[in-house]
Amino acid sequence: MRGFISFADHLSTSVGKAFSWCIVILMGGTCYEVVMAYAFNAPTLWNFDFSLQMYGAIFMMAGAYCLSTESHVRGDVIYRLFRPRIQGYVDLVLYFIFFFPGVIALAFYGYEYASLAWKIKETSWNSPAQIQIYMAKALIPSAGVLLIIQGISEVFRSIICIQTGHWPARMVVAEETEKILMRTSQDEDQKDVI
16 A cells, blocks of 8 residues: 555656646746737737646646645644544545545546547637647546546555554645744744744
């Protein structure tokens, strides 16, 4: 189980970090559009659609990375008061009731959706540039598969927590802002004492 957790975390982190570079590409496209529109009075037809595809790629492919780092928003007002074993049971049950049905549907129906788009070489119907969007639609089932892999990893984490009473360590940990602020204020208090 720990080997699969490590594999899934490495895969999710690698894909998430690779697709984070879309932000740089998106920024470059936006800067290009601003210069063309305001400096040369020649706005592009394609940049709006390009931006939508980049945003979509980032959003879809970052899901597994967010799951692996626990950075999704979660209402854990009561959950964090539970002992780790109880948290493990809660997570295990909720993954099977809520998580897996949705991501399996995303992968399965996303594949049908993307394969039809590839078959007809779909273009954007609301774009004056008529850009091709079938390649971007291939990210839908890909994101679903990545989320399934990471979800299995999270189930294994829950099982390990139930067995041992401790959560296995994560490769990358997202910290809550309140913890960062508390640590920063404590560091400043210690500097004042010295």
